[in-house]
Amino acid sequence: MSNFVKSKKRELVVIVAICIMACIFTILNPIYMTGKNFLSIMQQATINGILAIGMTYAIISGGIDLSIGCTFAIVIVTVGKMTVSGLNPVLAIFLGILLGAAMGAINGLLITKMKLQPFIATLGTMSVYRGIAYVVTGGWPVLDIPDAFRTLLSKRISSLGGVNIYMFIFFAVAIVAGIVLAKTKFGNYIYAVGGNEEAAKLSGVNVDRAKIKAYAVTGVCAAIAGMIQLASLGTGEPTAGSGYELDAIAAAAIGGTRMAGGKGTILGTVFGAILLAALKIGLIVLNVDTFWQYIVTGIIIIIAAYFEFIQEKFASIVAKKEVK
Amino acid sequence: MGNAVEFKKINKRFPGAHVLKDVTFSVKDGEVHALLGENGAGKSTLLNILHGVYAEYEGEVLLHGNKVAFKNPNEAIVKGKISKVHQETNVVKDLTVGQNITLGYEPKKGVFVDYKELNNKVDNILTQLRCKFKSSDLAGNLTAGEMQMMAIAKALFHESKIISLDEPTTALTLKETDALFEVIRQLKKDGITILYVSHRLEEIFQICDRASILRDGQYITTLNIADTNRAELIRNMVGRDVAAVAGRTKSGIKQKEIVLKVEGLSSGRKFQDVSFELHRGEIVGFFGLVGAGRTEVMRTLFGADKKTAGRVFLKGKETHIKNTHQGLKDGIGLIPEERKTQGFINLQSNINNVALSSLERYMSGIFVDDTKRRENCEKYIQELEIHPAKADFLTSNMSGGNQQKVILAKWMSTDVDVLIFDEPTKGVDVGAKVEIYRIMEEIAESGKGVILVSSELPEVMGMSDRIMIMSEGRIAGELNREEYYEDHILNLAIGGNDNE
Structure with missing residues (x-):
């Protein structure tokens, strides 16, 4: 096996799984294999994909962020209100990203400075953030988002066959997040902290700083995803994004992110999100009842996790042989 | 005196590696027998075969003259009366000492565990080992040395005749090490055979009767501790002379600053x-x-x-x-x-x-x-x-x-x-x-x-x-x-x- 294939084994498995699934759906209903349908899969994958990229940072650092769906909602309603009140849309986007980074950093501070378990800390902020979203709006949706803002983040480009601009934002986020994680010092530290926090600390890594930054990235991703949803729907609900954290975790898990931290790639997560979207759209094309979608999605997640287990076991056996 | 353990032409292969090659030697009844060798020499593999961790191997293992073939470690402990005290002892910290020792073999009254009987039995063993802790103490509160004692107590609970100690002193204080050696001498008196694995050669000289040496999966020799010295042991372990292990080769490199x-x-x-x-x-x-x-x-x-x-x-x-x-x-x-x-x-x-x-x-x-x-x-x-x-x-x-x-x-x-x-x-x-x-x-x-x-x-x-x-x-x-x-x-x- 070439080195490239070896290092991207997990991603290739997910791609193969997507292809097999696509074939089955196409045989059952040829509509599945059309350009238009492909577009709707990618659009379906965008929001969850961006959220999952952020989640991947939190998980690789050895934690988890349950509050992303609520950060998502806060950004939707505040940016929504800002644009409605006539704020410059570019400035609004910038403030939205800052807001997401701040919410994420708060999670990071709770986890590092107060030494809370990530699960509990973000379970707490999940409720607080959701509450804030309700308080800001009084429970009412923010309506009539100006087109000046909407067209910045959500617009069909007819010259490209109706591809929506936010798909490119998804790819851009994925590329930047992927490079930062794989290539920068910060990325290296996140893997080290998630792989063995004590060893990272005793190697002179600033563990707290790496974690706070990782959760800030998670928050920024939630903010970007939120603003895309706001732009494409044209309304901002304080209830938006509820349950999205679970889909994001699922995409990361399918993509090979190790739930205990220290391992995973953005590419894997992106394909994980695409797989979930392809599955969802496929079941819709086949007119399968929504209730069944939950069951199938769950089974896929369990298979992915089990596959990860087998793969790790196999790898360690191979390595032991090499030592001898 | 008969042999407590006999290894006859033991061969163990992992895919792509031959880790034990025709290992043949025996351990006498009631002696403290050291098993020496560098990391990777095959000591752990041999112990794992003896204690039923590896069921697949070539050759024969005899305990007190009878051929045995354990399917798993549990069978070795219960049927073979042979226990291993681990390098990193397995302890369930939230259970009591007594519960840890009797885990899986608790004395029962009907369907319920008979804790009175359990604690009595375990306390008896602990007194025998001169331990200061009791059966009802929480295992998590024990020191490293006490956990080691608990593991030995577990071996005695299962009436083991042969006990392997794998690097038992790594985590112990000097005092605890002395106490451990005292217990080993006591066990020896009671006719129990001890297999002792350690990198600390000083300990071998303090406590062991004989030492068998493995190198690269092969049996090299068995030496009487009374008739050998540190240099000879090391020479046999590494196959070369290692001059006074820890020593300086250069002097006067200390600077003023x-x-x-x-x-x-x-x-x-x-x-x-x-x-x-x-x-x-x-x-x-x-x-x-x-x-x-x-x-x-x-x-x-x-x-x-x-x-x-x-x-x-x-x-x-x-x-x-x-x-x-x-x-x-x-x-x-x-x-x-x-x-x-x-x-x-x-x-x-x-x-x-x-x-x-x-x-x-x-x-x-x-x-x-x-x-x-x-x-x-x-x-x-x-x-x-x-x-x-x-x-x-x-x-x-x-x-x-x-x-x-x-x-x-x-x-x-x-x-x-x-x-x-x-x-x-x-x-x-x-x-x-x-x-x-x-x-x-x-x-x-x-x-x-x-x-x-x-x-x-x-x-x-x-x-x-x-x-x-x-x-x-x-x-x-x-x-x-x-x-x-x-x-x-x-x-x-x-x-x-x-x-x-």
Whole structure:
């Protein structure tokens, strides 16, 4: 096996799984294999994909962020209100990203400075953030988002066959997040902290700083995803994004992110999100009842996790042989 | 006297590796028999066969003359009356001592566990072993030494006739080690056969009757301890003469400049008023019993723990180290005591582990350059003779000695001025020990200050220019080379008066 294939084994498995699934759906209903349908899969994958990229940072650092769906909602309603009140849309986007980074950093501070378990800390902020979203709006949706803002983040480009601009934002986020994680010092530290926090600390890594930054990235991703949803729907609900954290975790898990931290790639997560979207759209094309979608999605997640287990076991056996 | 254990032409193959080759020897009834060999010599594999962990092998194992073939470790304990006390003892910390010992074989009254009977039985065994803890105590509250005793008590609960001890003293204090040896002598009197695996040769001479030596999966010889010496054992283990294991080859590399000065360093109740100086090119040893506070001092110096009082000067300038990142930047490095849990990142390759503390050296713009990192790693693989010599290899899959070399390479890649070695040769085989000593010396020669924390006297005495002795969180004495006497050092460590 070439080195490239070896290092991207997990991603290739997910791609193969997507292809097999696509074939089955196409045989059952040829509509599945059309350009238009492909577009709707990618659009379906965008929001969850961006959220999952952020989640991947939190998980690789050895934690988890349950509050992303609520950060998502806060950004939707505040940016929504800002644009409605006539704020410059570019400035609004910038403030939205800052807001997401701040919410994420708060999670990071709770986890590092107060030494809370990530699960509990973000379970707490999940409720607080959701509450804030309700308080800001009084429970009412923010309506009539100006087109000046909407067209910045959500617009069909007819010259490209109706591809929506936010798909490119998804790819851009994925590329930047992927490079930062794989290539920068910060990325290296996140893997080290998630792989063995004590060893990272005793190697002179600033563990707290790496974690706070990782959760800030998670928050920024939630903010970007939120603003895309706001732009494409044209309304901002304080209830938006509820349950999205679970889909994001699922995409990361399918993509090979190790739930205990220290391992995973953005590419894997992106394909994980695409797989979930392809599955969802496929079941819709086949007119399968929504209730069944939950069951199938769950089974896929369990298979992915089990596959990860087998793969790790196999790898360690191979390595032991090499030592001898 | 008959044979308690006989190995006949034992062969064990893993895919692609032949790890035991025609191993044949026997252990006499009621003796304390040492099993010696370097890491990877096949000791663990042989023990695993004996105790039913590996059911597949060629050859025969006889216990008291009867051929046995255990399907799993449990069968070996219950039917074979043969128990193994693990290197890292398996303890369920939330259960009581009695529950741990009887786990799976609790005495019962109907469907319920009979705790009265259970505690009576276990307390009987514990009294026999002269343990101070009781069956009803929580296992989590025991010290490392007491956990070891608990494991032995478990072996006795199952009426074992043969007990294997695998590196039993690694985590023990000197006092606990003595207590353990007392128990071993007691067990021997009661006719129990002991198989003893340890890297500490001093212990072999204290406690064992005979020693069988394995090298590269082959049986080499069995020696009567009374008729042999350290050099002969080592020669048989490594197949070559290793001159006085821990010793300096160069002298006079100590420089004038004081690189580290510590004044009155304290951390709550862990240690108080620690002061010392370290020159460039000097190796200063820190000796003390387990719990004397040596590791805590080093962690505080490096920034891993917080100090409550005292001042630290590096290269003449006072520093206020708040975390390890700053410690590294200011020029202090620490090779930690617990290699597997503190030393390296589990899922990562040697490249990443070697580069982790010096990433800024391999940057191209804002990105870490993989080629530069790989080159650095490969350089050290060659220099330190790391095996397997693969940069992409996962550090977690290597042997202890080689993992330690990867950690050394990580710190040699940085430009720290002070490097602290905390128990650097713990669980490392003789060959790798010598190499680690040479590397330590080279680091000192390059002008860094070296601190060696160790619980092994020969190591501290052999390597250090000066020895600081710690006792109960305080510096109990400082000795120069000409003042090195084992009994004097030990006396200080135990808390005796300097003038006694």
